[in-house]
Amino acid sequence: MSNKILEIKNLSVQYTTDKIVSHAVNNIDLSIEKGEVLGLVGETGAGKTTTALAIMGLLPRYISTVTGEINFKGENLIGLNEKKYRSIRGSQISMIFQDPMTSLNPVFKVGEQIGDVIKFHNRKLHSHEIADKVDEILNLVGIPPDRKNEYPHQFSGGMKQRVMIAIAIACNPDLLIADEPTTALDVTIQAQVIKMMRALQKDLGSSVLLITHDLGIVANFCDKVAIMYAGEIVEAGTLEDIFDKSRDHHPYTVGLFGSLPNILERTDRLEPIKGLTPHPSELPEGCKFHPRCPHCMPICQAGDNPAKATSGTHVIQCHLFNKEKSL
Numbered sequence: 346m347s348n349k350i351l352e353i354k355n356l357s358v359q360y361t362t363d364k365i366v367s368h369a370v371n372n373i374d375l376s377i378e379k380g381e382v383l384g385l386v387g388e389t390g391a392g393k394t395t396t397a398l399a400i401m402g403l404l405p406r407y408i409s410t411v412t413g414e415i416n417f418k419g420e421n422l423i424g425l426n427e428k429k430y431r432s433i434r435g436s437q438i439s440m441i442f443q444d445p446m447t448s449l450n451p452v453f454k455v456g457e458q459i460g461d462v463i464k465f466h467n468r469k470l471h472s473h474e475i476a477d478k479v480d481e482i483l484n485l486v487g488i489p490p491d492r493k494n495e496y497p498h499q500f501s502g503g504m505k506q507r508v509m510i511a512i513a514i515a516c517n518p519d520l521l522i523a524d525e526p527t528t529a530l531d532v533t534i535q536a537q538v539i540k541m542m543r544a545l546q547k548d549l550g551s552s553v554l555l556i557t558h559d560l561g562i563v564a565n566f567c568d569k570v571a572i573m574y575a576g577e578i579v580e581a582g583t584l585e586d587i588f589d590k591s592r593d594h595h596p597y598t599v600g601l602f603g604s605l606p607n608i609l610e611r612t613d614r615l616e617p618i619k620g621l622t623p624h625p626s627e628l629p630e631g632c633k634f635h636p637r638c639p640h641c642m643p644i645c646q647a648g649d650n651p652a653k654a655t656s657g658t659h660v661i662q663c664h665l666f667n668k669e670k671s672l
């Protein structure tokens with residue numbers, strides 16, 4: 346039997362606003378096995394949050410069109426009715442959002458907010474059982490349970506994010522989606538939260554989709570990595586496939602790594618990738634990265650996307666590594 350918790354096939358999402366069609370996600374494939382952590386990495390506007398919202402069934406209904414397949418434990422979620430989705434969200438798939446304050450309700454005590462999620466998905470539990478579970482989960486995320494009667498504003502940024510994580514894991518989901526879970530936090534707190542998430546993930550055996558632009562977090566937390574550019578996955582593989590500099594890489598991945606200070610090698614200055622991500626309503630023809638690519642060839646500037654070249658677990662979508670001249 347397949348161990349795949351999530352298998353996305355050929356997923357595309359378009360937003361239509363004021364007659365402008367934005368191709369935010371274009372024909373992506375992704376899969377996550379049980380207990381695995383997949384990092385989804387890319388610059389702003391790449392389509393990462395859109396992918397997460399598509400999995401959660403939370404895309405704005407009237408302006409978005411979704412095609413392809415999002416198979417969760419073998420069932421395609423696309424087109425599922427809201428009632429069914431509500432029974433999956435929170436209990437089987439849950440999401441940690443970037444900014445804890447937009448997701449926590451300021452007028453309810455944190456313990457109540459965690460308890461509500463447990464109650465919603467376990468209607469038969471008695472109130473004392475829910476209270477015990479709230480204490481247990483607060484302990485798990487490193488918050489003293491006696492702080493459950495406090496309000497979100499009484500917590501620091503890092504603690505609020507821990508509360509968000511507590512809410513997300515309250516029902517022990519099979520899949521946890523974390524969308525830039527530490528971006529709003531300062532660097533030392535980021536490290537603590539990531540360390541805690543990794544320990545929790547190991548304990549609970551959940552699968553995680555971790556969205557980030559921070560390659561350091563990916564290196565510390567993920568088993569597999571998918572690099573997203575202009576709505577496409579341009580390179581994917583295991584952590585070794587992506588982080589081993591001696592292997593072949595998509596020019597965008599090379600640019601991403603080049604634009605970061607390397608902790609092992611001393612760098613005097615950063616080299617950001619030239620140019621900007623194209624707007625999804627005006628994607629270039631051919632390879633979407635060609636206007637920024639230092640290796641751009643005539644074949645890259647028109648026609649279809651480059652074919653995907655595959656070597657074991659490693660996939661690159663680029664004409665430098667086509668099927669004939671594989672990796």
Ligand SMILES: Nc1ncnc2c1ncn2[C@@H]1O[C@H](COP(=O)(O)OP(=O)(O)OP(=O)(O)O)[C@@H](O)[C@H]1O
Pocket residue numbers: 360361362367369387388389390391392393394395396405408624625
């Ligand atoms: N509700 C919406 N209506 C119209 N366009 C949208 C909407 N939400 C996102 N988009 C567009 O879709 C594209 C992808 O956005 P998305 O939020 O998925 O990117 P992202 O990779 O999460 O970026 P970031 O790193 O900044 O969070 C962007 O160009 C964005 O402007």
Ligand code: SF4
Pocket residue numbers: 595596597632633634635636638639640641642645651662663664665
């Ligand atoms: S297909 Fe061409 S333009 Fe695109 S990344 Fe590869 S070499 Fe660069």
Ligand SMILES: [Mg+2]
Pocket residue numbers: 393394395524
């Ligand atoms: Mg985002």
